[in-house]
Amino acid sequence: MRIKFWQKTLAALLVVGVLPIAFVNAVSIQGTRDRLTExxxxxxxxxxxxxxxxxxSYLQGPLGDVVLVSKLPAVIAYAQNVNDPDLRRAAREVLAAASARSVNYESIAIVSIDGTISAASITTDEGTNVRFRDYFLNARAGLSYISDPSYSVITNKPALFFSAPIATTSGLVVGVARMRANLSGxxxxxxxxxxxxxxxxxxxxxxxxxxxxxxxxxxxxxxxxxxxxxxxxxxxxxxxxxxxxxxxxxxxxxxxxxxxxxxxxxxxxxxxxxxxxxxxxxxxxxxxxxxxxxxxxxxxxxxxxxxxxxYTSSADDSTVSVALAAAVGILLAAIVSLLLTRSIVGPLRRLAGQAQLMSSGTVDIETAAFEDVKGDDVTHEVATAFDRLGNALRYYAATRGEAPAGDLR
CATH class of the missing domain: 3.30.450.20 (PAS domain)
Known part of the structure; x- marks a missing residue:
C-alpha cells in the first residue's frame, strides 16, 4: 500500500513533537506515582x-490487674477453702472492687481447681464450669494467660479472658483468677x-x-x-x-x-x-x-x-491530563499535516496535470503557461522550471521550423 504524503508528514510531526513530550511526561508521572506510593x-x-x-499495651493492663487479684490474701485464702461463706463474702468484695477499675471489665472471678466458678464480682457467674477453656487450663498449669476473643458461655457474647494462677506461698496452685472483659478497648x-x-x-x-x-x-x-x-x-x-x-x-x-x-x-x-x-x-x-x-x-x-x-490520585489526574494533551496534539498534528500537504501537493498536482496535457498535445505548446499556478516557494520554482522548459521547446520548434518531437508531447 502506498503511503501518502500527508501520512508521512503526520508521522514526522508525531515522532518529532508529540511522542517525545508524551513519553517524558509519562515517565515523570510514573516516577511521581512511585514516590507517592512509597x-x-x-x-x-x-x-x-x-x-x-x-x-x-492495652492487653497488659487487664492482665496485670488479674495477676494482682490472684495475689490478694482474701483471694488466696478463699481459693484454699471454697466452702467457707465468710471467706467467700470477703473474696466477692475484693473482686467487685477490682472489677470497678474499668468499664471494660465485665466480671472477675475465682475458679476452683476443678474448673467451677466459686466466687465472682457478678454472683450469677458462680456455679458455671469452665474447665474446658484455654484460659483455665493454662492458668491451672501455672501460667498467666490472655485468651483470644471467645464467646462467653455465660453472656453468649464475644469477650477477652485474662487469667492467672492462685498459688500458696509454697507455690501450690489452688485455683485460678479469671477476668472477663468486653472487646470495646x-x-x-x-x-x-x-x-x-x-x-x-x-x-x-x-x-x-x-x-x-x-x-x-x-x-x-x-x-x-x-x-x-x-x-x-x-x-x-x-x-x-x-x-x-x-x-x-x-x-x-x-x-x-x-x-x-x-x-x-x-x-x-x-x-x-x-x-x-x-x-x-x-x-x-x-x-x-x-x-x-x-x-x-x-x-x-x-x-x-x-x-x-x-495517595496517587494527583498523579493519576496528571496522567489523564497528559493523555488529553496527547490526543489534542495528535489532532492538531493531523490538521497541520493535512493543511500543509494540501498547500504543497495541490499546486504540484495541477502543475503535473498541465504538463501531462502539454506533453500529450491536448494543450497548445504556444499557449501553455505554468506561472499562474499559486503555491509556496517550492511550487513557484517548479512552475518557473516548467515555463522555462516550455520556452525551450517553443524555441526549438521555431528554429527548426517543425513541431516538437512526439516524445516531448
Missing amino acids: LGVTNIRERAVSTANAID IWDLVEADSGSVGVGSHGFLVDDYGIRLAVSETKGHRAQAESLIYKPIAAIDPEVAKKLAADKRFGQKTPDQLVLDPLPPLKDAIDRQADSATLAYNSGSAEQRAVAARMHTKPWTYTLAVPLAT
Whole structure:
C-alpha cells in the first residue's frame, strides 16, 4: 500500500513533537506515582506499628490487674477453702472492687481447681464450669494467660479472658483468677484507624489462625459487630478447627460455619511471622496498599490498609491530563499535516496535470503557461522550471521550423 504524503508528514510531526513530550511526561508521572506510593506506605507502616503497640499495651493492663487479684490474701485464702461463706463474702468484695477499675471489665472471678466458678464480682457467674477453656487450663498449669476473643458461655457474647494462677506461698496452685472483659478497648483502638491515614483507610486485627478479631468498620455499627468479625482470611486447618470447637471459641457456631474472606498476602505474612510486611491486594475494584504489624503480647497481626488511589490520585489526574494533551496534539498534528500537504501537493498536482496535457498535445505548446499556478516557494520554482522548459521547446520548434518531437508531447 502506498503511503501518502500527508501520512508521512503526520508521522514526522508525531515522532518529532508529540511522542517525545508524551513519553517524558509519562515517565515523570510514573516516577511521581512511585514516590507517592512509597511515602504512603511509610505513613501506613508508622500508624500500623503504633496501633499494634497500643493494643499490646492495652492487653497488659487487664492482665496485670488479674495477676494482682490472684495475689490478694482474701483471694488466696478463699481459693484454699471454697466452702467457707465468710471467706467467700470477703473474696466477692475484693473482686467487685477490682472489677470497678474499668468499664471494660465485665466480671472477675475465682475458679476452683476443678474448673467451677466459686466466687465472682457478678454472683450469677458462680456455679458455671469452665474447665474446658484455654484460659483455665493454662492458668491451672501455672501460667498467666490472655485468651483470644471467645464467646462467653455465660453472656453468649464475644469477650477477652485474662487469667492467672492462685498459688500458696509454697507455690501450690489452688485455683485460678479469671477476668472477663468486653472487646470495646480493642475495638476503640482499631476503629480509630478508620480514615486515619487517608480517605478509605481501614484496619483489622487477626489472630494467629487468620481469624478477624476486630475491624474498623464496626465504628458506629457496634450492633453489627458480630457479623463483621470472625471472618478467616484462609481456610482453617482441621486440627485447629477441632481445638477451637472444643474451646467453644465461637459460641454455638463451629469453625466450618464461619464466612471465609480470603486474603492470601496477609496469610503468607502471618505464616512467615514477619514483624511487619507490606501487602498489595485488590478489594473489589480498588487496589490496596497495606502494612501488617505483628504484636508481641499475643501472636496477633494488625493490618492497616489504604486504597492506593488515596495517595496517587494527583498523579493519576496528571496522567489523564497528559493523555488529553496527547490526543489534542495528535489532532492538531493531523490538521497541520493535512493543511500543509494540501498547500504543497495541490499546486504540484495541477502543475503535473498541465504538463501531462502539454506533453500529450491536448494543450497548445504556444499557449501553455505554468506561472499562474499559486503555491509556496517550492511550487513557484517548479512552475518557473516548467515555463522555462516550455520556452525551450517553443524555441526549438521555431528554429527548426517543425513541431516538437512526439516524445516531448
